[in-house]
Amino acid sequence: MGADREGGARRRPVRAVAYAACGVVLLAGCASMPDSGDLRDVESTPRQDTQVRVFAMPPQQDASSTEIVQGFLEALTSDDPHYDTARKYLTTAAAKTWRPESQATVLANGPSIQATGRPADQDDADSVTYLLQGSRVATVDAAQAYAPSDGAYRKTVHLTKDAKSGQWRIDALPQGVVLGKSDFQRNYTSVDKYYFASDTSAGETGQPVAVADPVFVRSTVDPTTQVVRSLLSGPTTWLGPVVRSSFPTGTALKKGVSGLAPDDQNRVTVPLNVRASRIGAAKCTEMATQLLFTLRNLTPTVDSVALQSVTGAHMCDVDEDQAEATAWRASTKRPEYLYFLDSKHRLVRMPTAGTGTGAVAVPGPFGAGTRPLRSVAVARDERTAAGVTGDGRDLYVTSLASDGSLGGAVLTSHGATADDRLTAPSWDARGDLWVADRDPGKPRLYVLAKGVGQPLTVQVPELNGRIKDVRVAADGARIALVVEKDGEQSLYVGRIERTKSGDQQEVSVLELRSATPGSEEVTAMSWAGDSRLVVVGREQGGVQQTRYVQVDGSTPDGPAPAALTGVRAIAASEDDRVPLVADSQDDGIVRLPTGDQWQKVIKDGSAPVYPG
CATH class of the missing domain: 2.120.10.30 (TolB, C-terminal domain)
Structure with missing residues (x-):
C-alpha cells in the first residue's frame, strides 16, 4: 500500500511471491484494512521486468470485507487475461454484468479505500459500502484510446455477506477497471495501428498515406492478437473521420483464433473471417500493409504478414519492401x-x-x-x-x-x-x-x-x-x-x-x-x-x-x-x-x-x- 494518510497505522497486504526462476508474481487478496473512517491507499505493484508476470490470488476463506475490496483491486492489476480471478470477488450476478474492458481509469496512485456508513464486519452487519478515491491521470476507453484526465475519482463498491456461506462478496461496482499509474505502465503498452488518410495521397507517387492511430493494449495478454483485433475493429473515434481502412466492414479474425505470433521466418499469418473472402489483389495488399506496419510497431522483428481466408487458403502476403511500395509512411x-x-x-x-x-x-x-x-x-x-x-x-x-x-x-x-x-x-x-x-x-x-x-x-x-x-x-x-x-x-x-x-x-x-x-x-x-x-x-x-x-x-x-x-x-x-x-x-x-x-x-x- 502507499503511504497512509495522517492518523492511521500502516498495515501492508500479505503477498505470496514467486521470483526470477519461474518469472511469476502472485498477488494475494488478503490485505488487512481499517474497518471504517481512515483512508488507505491501494499499493501500486512496483514496475516489474517485462519477463515477470503477475497473477492474482482468489479470495481467502472468511476474508473480511476490506480484504475482499483490497484483493479485488489488486486482481485488476494482474495479468489474468479475462479477469477471471477478479470475478471471484464478485457475486454471481455482479460477475455476469461487470465489463472490465469498457474502460480503464488511471490514478496517480492506487485508489484509497474508506468504509462508509456503519463499520464493516460487525457481527450484525450483512452489507457495507466502500468509497474508492484518487486523483485521475487518464482514461482508456473501450476502443483502447488513451485520453489525459484530471480531477477527483470517487466511486463506490457495495458488498453483501452470503447468508449460507457467510462470505463477503461485491455485488455492485463501477464498470471498467481502476489502477494506479505504475500498474498501468507495467500492464499496458502503446501501439500504433495504421490506417490510410481519406483525403491525402503522397506527392507525385499518389500512394495512400499511412496514419498512425495509437492505442493501449495489455502487454502480457496476447498483445499481438489484441492489436490485430483492434486494427480490424476500426480506428479510434477521434481519428475515424479522416482515415479509411482497406478491410471490408465486418472483417474480423476467424472464430477461435488467438495466440498470433511470428513463426520461425518472422512471418505472422492472420486468418480472417468470411467478410474478407471476396477482395481483389490490390485491396488485399493494402490490408496486409496495414497489418505489417502495425505489427512491426509492436514487434520490430516481424518481417512479413500473410492473410489467410476462412477456409485456410492463402490470400496474399507482403514484406517490408512491398509494404513501403504500397503506402507512404513518414x-x-x-x-x-x-x-x-x-x-x-x-x-x-x-x-x-x-x-x-x-x-x-x-x-x-x-x-x-x-x-x-x-x-x-x-x-x-x-x-x-x-x-x-x-x-x-x-x-x-x-x-x-x-x-x-x-x-x-x-x-x-x-x-x-x-x-x-x-x-x-x-x-x-x-x-x-x-x-x-x-x-x-x-x-x-x-x-x-x-x-x-x-x-x-x-x-x-x-x-x-x-x-x-x-x-x-x-x-x-x-x-x-x-x-x-x-x-x-x-x-x-x-x-x-x-x-x-x-x-x-x-x-x-x-x-x-x-x-x-x-x-x-x-x-x-x-x-x-x-x-x-x-x-x-x-x-x-x-x-x-x-x-x-x-x-x-x-x-x-x-x-x-x-x-x-x-x-x-x-x-x-x-x-x-x-x-x-x-x-x-x-x-x-x-x-x-x-x-x-x-x-x-x-x-x-x-x-x-x-x-x-
Whole structure:
C-alpha cells in the first residue's frame, strides 16, 4: 500500500511471491484494512521486468470485507487475461454484468479505500459500502484510446455477506477497471495501428498515406492478437473521420483464433473471417500493409504478414519492401539533408548521413540570400522551400534549384511587430503548406495548396487563444499547434478535415486535445515519429526540459533526450535514425545522435529543420 494518510497505522497486504526462476508474481487478496473512517491507499505493484508476470490470488476463506475490496483491486492489476480471478470477488450476478474492458481509469496512485456508513464486519452487519478515491491521470476507453484526465475519482463498491456461506462478496461496482499509474505502465503498452488518410495521397507517387492511430493494449495478454483485433475493429473515434481502412466492414479474425505470433521466418499469418473472402489483389495488399506496419510497431522483428481466408487458403502476403511500395509512411522516409539558417540568414544544408559539421548554401534564391530569412520549411521531396522574411511579414515559396526565382510573396502579415506576424511554415506529404498569422487583430491559420495556391483560411472553432507555432503531420490528417493564452503556451493536436461546399474546399481543424497536460510553457516542438512529438517546455514552477510525448497525451516508453539549456528551436524527423537537432542559445546548432550526448555543429546558425 502507499503511504497512509495522517492518523492511521500502516498495515501492508500479505503477498505470496514467486521470483526470477519461474518469472511469476502472485498477488494475494488478503490485505488487512481499517474497518471504517481512515483512508488507505491501494499499493501500486512496483514496475516489474517485462519477463515477470503477475497473477492474482482468489479470495481467502472468511476474508473480511476490506480484504475482499483490497484483493479485488489488486486482481485488476494482474495479468489474468479475462479477469477471471477478479470475478471471484464478485457475486454471481455482479460477475455476469461487470465489463472490465469498457474502460480503464488511471490514478496517480492506487485508489484509497474508506468504509462508509456503519463499520464493516460487525457481527450484525450483512452489507457495507466502500468509497474508492484518487486523483485521475487518464482514461482508456473501450476502443483502447488513451485520453489525459484530471480531477477527483470517487466511486463506490457495495458488498453483501452470503447468508449460507457467510462470505463477503461485491455485488455492485463501477464498470471498467481502476489502477494506479505504475500498474498501468507495467500492464499496458502503446501501439500504433495504421490506417490510410481519406483525403491525402503522397506527392507525385499518389500512394495512400499511412496514419498512425495509437492505442493501449495489455502487454502480457496476447498483445499481438489484441492489436490485430483492434486494427480490424476500426480506428479510434477521434481519428475515424479522416482515415479509411482497406478491410471490408465486418472483417474480423476467424472464430477461435488467438495466440498470433511470428513463426520461425518472422512471418505472422492472420486468418480472417468470411467478410474478407471476396477482395481483389490490390485491396488485399493494402490490408496486409496495414497489418505489417502495425505489427512491426509492436514487434520490430516481424518481417512479413500473410492473410489467410476462412477456409485456410492463402490470400496474399507482403514484406517490408512491398509494404513501403504500397503506402507512404513518414517514419520510413529518411531525409537527405538537415537545413538551417546561417549567420547571414541564408538557407544552408548538410547531409544527414554523416558526422561532418560543414554546411553549404542551398541552390536558388534562399541560398543566395536574396531575402534574409527568419524561419524556413522544406517540402517533403526536398525540391521546394518556404521561408518567412526576417521581419516576419512575408512568406515566399521557391524551388531549391539553381535556376529558381523568388517571385512575389504568397502571403503577407500586417501585424505590428515580428512576433505578431507569421509563424514558421510547415509542409505535409501531399505538398500543402501551412502557416499561421499571429496578428492580434486578424489571427488566422492558413493552408496553401501545393504551396502556391490562394491562401485558404482554416477554421479552428475550438481555438481558445492565439497560435504561436504550427507543425502539420506528414499524413496531412493531424496538426500540432502551440496556443498562447494568458501568458501560457500549450501544445494541442487537432484533426484536419476537408469538405467541399460547391466548388470551394473548406478545411477545418477539429477536436483539439492537449498533448502536454500540465505544461505551462511550450517553447518549441517538432514531429518525431508517426505519433510522437518532441517538446521543449516547462511545467509550472519547473525548469526547461526536452521530452517526447504521444499525440494522445501519453508519455512514450524510453528515455527523454539528454538535457540541454536555452533551447530556442528543435528539429526532428519522423525517422528516428536521424539525430535530433536544436538551436541552443549558448551553443548554436547542436545535434543528438542516438545514445550519445549533444554535439556542436555550428555556433552561428538558427532555425534548424528537417523536411516537413
